[in-house]
Amino acid sequence: NDRCLVAKSRREPDIKLFSPVHSSYRTAETFQTDSLETWGVTSLHNKHLPSPGSQGKKRNVTFKTVLIVYAHQSPSSFNAAAKDAAVQTFTAQGYKVIVSDLYAMNFQPSATAADIKGKLKNPEHFRYNEETSIAFKEDRLSDDIKEEQRKVEEADLIIFQFPLYWFSVPAIMKGWIERVLSVGFAYSLQNLYDNGFFKNKKAMLSFTTGGMESMYFADGLNGDINVTLWPLQNGVLHFCGFQVLAPQIFWAVAHVPPTDRTAMLEAWQTRLKGVLDEQPLSFAPTEHFDLSFQSGFRLRPDLKETCASKPYGLSTGHHLASKTVLIVYAHQSPNSFNAAAKDAAVEALTGQGYKVIVSDLYAMNFNALATAADIKGKLKNPEHFLYAEETFLAWKEDRLSDDIKEEHRKVVQADLIIFQFPLYWFSYPAVMKGWMERVLTRGFAYTLQNTYDHGLCKGKKAVLSFTTGATESKYQPDGINGDVNVLLWPLHNGVHFCGFEVLAPQIFWGPARASAVERIAMLEAWQSRLKGLLDEQPLSFASSELFDLSFQAGARLKPEVKEACVSQPYGLTTGQHLGKPLPPKNQTEPPPHDKD
Numbered sequence: 001n002d003r004c005l006v007a008k009s010r011r012e013p014d015i016k017l018f019s020p021v022h023s024s025y026r027t028a029e030t031f032q033t034d035s036l037e038t039w040g041v042t043s044l045h046n047k048h049l050p051s052p053g054s055q056g057k058k059r060n061v062t063f064k065t066v067l068i069v070y071a072h073q074s075p076s077s078f079n080a081a082a083k084d085a086a087v088q089t090f091t092a093q094g095y096k097v098i099v100s101d102l103y104a105m106n107f108q109p110s111a112t113a114a115d116i117k118g119k120l121k122n123p124e125h126f127r128y129n130e131e132t133s134i135a136f137k138e139d140r141l142s143d144d145i146k147e148e149q150r151k152v153e154e155a156d157l158i159i160f161q162f163p164l165y166w167f168s169v170p171a172i173m174k175g176w177i178e179r180v181l182s183v184g185f186a187y188s189l190q191n192l193y194d195n196g197f198f199k200n201k202k203a204m205l206s207f208t209t210g211g212m213e214s215m216y217f218a219d220g221l222n223g224d225i226n227v228t229l230w231p232l233q234n235g236v237l238h239f240c241g242f243q244v245l246a247p248q249i250f251w252a253v254a255h256v257p258p259t260d261r262t263a264m265l266e267a268w269q270t271r272l273k274g275v276l277d278e279q280p281l282s283f284a285p286t287e288h289f290d291l292s293f294q295s296g297f298r299l300r301p302d303l304k305e306t307c308a309s310k311p312y313g314l315s316t317g318h319h320l321a322s323k324t325v326l327i328v329y330a331h332q333s334p335n336s337f338n339a340a341a342k343d344a345a346v347e348a349l350t351g352q353g354y355k356v357i358v359s360d361l362y363a364m365n366f367n368a369l370a371t372a373a374d375i376k377g378k379l380k381n382p383e384h385f386l387y388a389e390e391t392f393l394a395w396k397e398d399r400l401s402d403d404i405k406e407e408h409r410k411v412v413q414a415d416l417i418i419f420q421f422p423l424y425w426f427s428y429p430a431v432m433k434g435w436m437e438r439v440l441t442r443g444f445a446y447t448l449q450n451t452y453d454h455g456l457c458k459g460k461k462a463v464l465s466f467t468t469g470a471t472e473s474k475y476q477p478d479g480i481n482g483d484v485n486v487l488l489w490p491l492h493n494g495v496h497f498c499g500f501e502v503l504a505p506q507i508f509w510g511p512a513r514a515s516a517v518e519r520i521a522m523l524e525a526w527q528s529r530l531k532g533l534l535d536e537q538p539l540s541f542a543s544s545e546l547f548d549l550s551f552q553a554g555a556r557l558k559p560e561v562k563e564a565c566v567s568q569p570y571g572l573t574t575g576q577h578l579g580k581p582l583p584p585k586n587q588t589e590p591p592p593h594d595k596d
Helices: 078-092 128-137 143-154 171-180 225-240 258-272 301-307 337-351 387-396 402-413 430-439 484-496 516-530 559-565
Strands: 065-070 096-101 157-163 202-208 248-250 324-329 355-360 416-422 461-467 506-508
Touching: 065 078, 065 143, 078 096, 078 157, 078 202, 078 248, 078 258, 096 143, 143 171, 171 430, 202 225, 225 484, 248 258, 324 337, 324 402, 337 355, 337 416, 337 461, 337 506, 337 516, 355 402, 402 430, 461 484, 506 516
Parallel strands: 065 096, 065 157, 157 202, 202 248, 324 355, 324 416, 416 461, 461 506
Antiparallel strands: none
16 A cells, blocks of 8 residues: 555664634644643543543653653744743753654655665556665665654654644644654564554643643534544554553644643643653553454454443544546556556546546645745734734735645636545645644634634645554554544544535545455446536534534533433544444445435
């Protein structure tokens, strides 16, 4: 496959969310409240999410080196202040602190053949995972990757400091994850999760949001923050073996007074004095799973039986007739299965008389970085650059860069957008993540008054079509990678945020492990589905009308709606689960048609 989540090669033994994009509230920044223990970020295998609780007893462990991977464009931002506070606190305690300032470094986020020195094994069909695995073993990775890997090796704790963009890390940080945490270095088939290479290291997320805390409750407009964080904390950090510490969340800093922001930073510094001794979050141990291809890497039967009597699951994850179609496509090789899936869609849709537009991001050399270069003319506030605010003004004044305006024209034309990509670290590739951050700008795709089912893209449809490295069974509620419905929530909800009707995803499970006959069957099934795709029922999301959208109420479900949900067996959606079992297949299958 294009990007196997389970590596084929082995590492050398001696080597050592109110707003998803920036903000509907004009900024990419956020705020921190009370104690992170209110999150209970341990969470499931398909029953109730665990109730909030403390982080447990502290352990007396001392680390010597801290790496801060930092992603924000402005040195005057709150994220910069949070990063500086961490540097100051750790340095005062005698720790060595290393900072990878990704924007200042002009870090390249796109994973390409340029990451490998020397000849490729298969230049006709470039597979990033396979080529970088070989290059790692032969010491042929690019110098910037090797430098970052040296930092990771040295670090006892890694802090990822960033503003929450589209319910995830910014594209530049996503690129760091894809390029630096390479197969052989960060994981292998034998070294995953609690058996990962970095099991003696700790890692944590520290980020800002555009929305208030209540918007990320289980009954909040943006859905449960535990579900949003699962792809990052489980799919990236825990996957590589890191002991994951509770996240530091700075909620809606742009909307609180300066005294509150000062208090947030002071609370952050206080926590940092003992953060290295904190108990990590809880994840389902790999020993609870039958780690064989025959069983599909699913929870052992005896464990499932034991869990049946428990009130909570083990963790958060272990619980189109239109005329124009835009395909946003992200894969490096024209010989990949993703390319075949894209071509199959073009053929099937063109055959039905539709106009098909393709944005081939790698071929276009699409710039994934959201920076001031996206704005023509003067900035409103060059001393404190806020991407969402500056691009909003530039959009209104027709001053956005030409490449963004061209993609805007495509989106305006499109009645359906197909996102075709390989699953990288439980999410989009960085180059596609960058497309979303730069193209789905405030004013064009959403406003404070126009989000979700009132979004500016209302009337358009979207579908994710992607390949995985792992088999389907691994993404079941009892599979080792966790429920695919939980994984898909940040991706689908982020698209739905702009008003799109989100269709059920097209998932190509492990084509790299399938026979040629099976791969052909996958493509034929995709083409068959495409014949009726535009008429499909969209996935179900909680209507905005169900929420009290005032700041006073915190954009939470109306009391009468919550009361009506009490007697229901499931929550409303994967994100608004209300502490109940997740509604089955909420993010993979549409609800049945109303017979009335």
